[in-house]
Amino acid sequence: MNLSTVLLRWYDVGARDLPWRTRPSPYRTLVSEFMLQQTVVATVIPYFHSFVERFPDFAALARAGEQDVLGLWSGLGYYTRARNLHRAAVAVVEEHGGALPRDEATLVTLPGVGPYTAAAVAAIAFGAQTFALDGNAARVVARLFAVAEPIDGPAARLRLRARGQTLVPRLRAGDFAQAVMELGARVCVAGRPRCASCPVIAHCRAQATDRTDVIPVRRVRAPKKIVRVACIAVERAGKILLELRPAGSLLGGTWTLPAAEVDAGESEPAAARRALSALGLRRVGALRELGSVRHVFTHRDVTASAFQVKATGRPTGSSELRWVNGRDLVSLAVSSFTRKTLGLLRDAPVRAAS
């Protein structure tokens, strides 16, 4: 039987009950696709609920402040997505009459919408007969066609998408797109695929040639850069000083403890003193080391030491600063990394550094 027919039947019987599949709308589809970029379904679900409750449609999101949007994104990662989603909503309202464009070519002009998201939205929200090639689909197509070349380069993606496009049924292209991704996420997984429960095993060249363990091939990745950072916790009247990370940088748009990277041969306390003087503050007394945390980003393996300091002077510097208390932190745009470093403040061991 036809591959798409079998896969859609499998999907009809066993599709997961996901919040963006109930009461679907172009807006909810777009929000879910932004959140799902490089992020697993289970992580997205609670964020999706609170986001669409607070911003139920394009108009509400477009008139929101960027910091409010980032606040609801706190902990989800890749914060550029939040700013792009906000900008996309503004564009929908101001340039497209408040309605999401239906065709891929226009969708892809929206900030944060690339080839995958444009295809996914066109298919899922508008039924366009197009193939959405995400990481799941790339793996599924590579196995179906026994593609032996690495699947993660731009050129390879174009070829995989062309292969996938040949599989798209005339009807239910949106369900087909979701079925392919769900197959990749639950059956045709990286590592050891669960071929025994695969509905399209009869169509799989990798399985037929016993190569599901070596397909797909991925390129080797660059090793993470190992980084040491010294963070400073300046307290005043029960509040702590936070700094807004500039857009485009790591954690851009979120608030962090002021920090300095520890240079080669430099000590952590020395870097902490540098961070403090960059704020235009004068240290009073010793730095008190609160401990350290490790946080692994996509490209960096960071060990952050935090130092409590008493300081005088009015913080200046070029960055945007803000005094916050515990209650402010609930709604503020704060990354998981920063929450870790702030955790050092609570259970501070008594250890002095110079």
Add this chain to the structure above:
DNA sequence: GAACCGTGGCC
């Protein structure tokens, strides 16, 4: 093409 941008679960 390659580098960069988060986070958490899994084995």
Add this chain to the structure above:
DNA sequence: TGGCCAAGGTT
């Protein structure tokens, strides 16, 4: 535990 990986996009 450490490496892998995810409903990618931008520069």
